[in-house]
Amino acid sequence: MSHSLAEQQVSARSVISDYIALSKPGIVGLTLVAALTGIYFGNHGIMPHWHLIGWTFLTLGLATAGSCMLNNHYDRDIDQLMKRTSNRALAAGAVSANRVLIVSLLLTIPSLALMAWVVNPLTAIVTSVGVVGYVGVYTMWMKRRTPWANQFGGIAGAVPPMVGYAAVTNELGAAAWILFAIMVVWQQPHALALALKYREDYARANVPVIPVACGVQATKLRILLYTIALVPVAMMPWLFDISGSIYLAASVVLSAIFLFMAVRFYRSDRDCDMRVFAFSIVYLILLFGIMIFDSI
Known part of the structure; x- marks a missing residue:
């Protein structure tokens, strides 16, 4: 009896773990960090009351998790064909x-209503645009049809700072659009790397990403151009x-390093360079972090 109960508990923990993995907690975390930047600048360099941050994070986090699960649900057939994703819970059955x-x-729709x-x-509307852009436009419509899917997916992925800004201002000011622009451009070399x-996984699943549709060298050139x-x-x-002069100096240094890595990769014989991908994440975190620090 106790053995059966233990097996049930292990099974329940496994299922919960699978659902958490399908929600892509890494993406949820980056989304909240980006939203926090928008919150900070929307409130003129002062953190608002914690209950507003809490409700924004809760509803945005749930909507993002639900969107990621919808993405996994729709892509479960091609995930089975790709080595990188074949072990995902849905792909593995x-x-x-x-x-x-x-x-x-249940994660997505009620959280948007609660956010409103x-x-x-306005914050709920902006978040809804991101959800529809990621799930509807990118995942369901463009991903399997055109190599330009990443460009449109990048627009949806750049929404979180605008969500944070709208949460504290109930409008979309210049700072929100600037943060949006940074993320739109940044996501291109990040995703292409x-x-x-x-x-090869994408080719096996017949997903026409730029490396498959246009080739390696064309992709390397795009990484370089977007980094420029x-x-x-x-x-x-x-x-x-x-932001002030500290941010400007940091921006120049970080961008110079990023550009150096992109040029080196473009001129090399390598077919891929995950150092570019890894640094792109460090770049964004440091850029937004120093932006906040410099405005304190």
């Missing part, structure tokens, strides 16, 4: 697809007097 769909909708009520309607790493474009875009907080 470890959890029920119908139950995952129900849970993902306890935060403000990862796509190069798994291009990021240099002036990253300076915009200083140009619009959102």
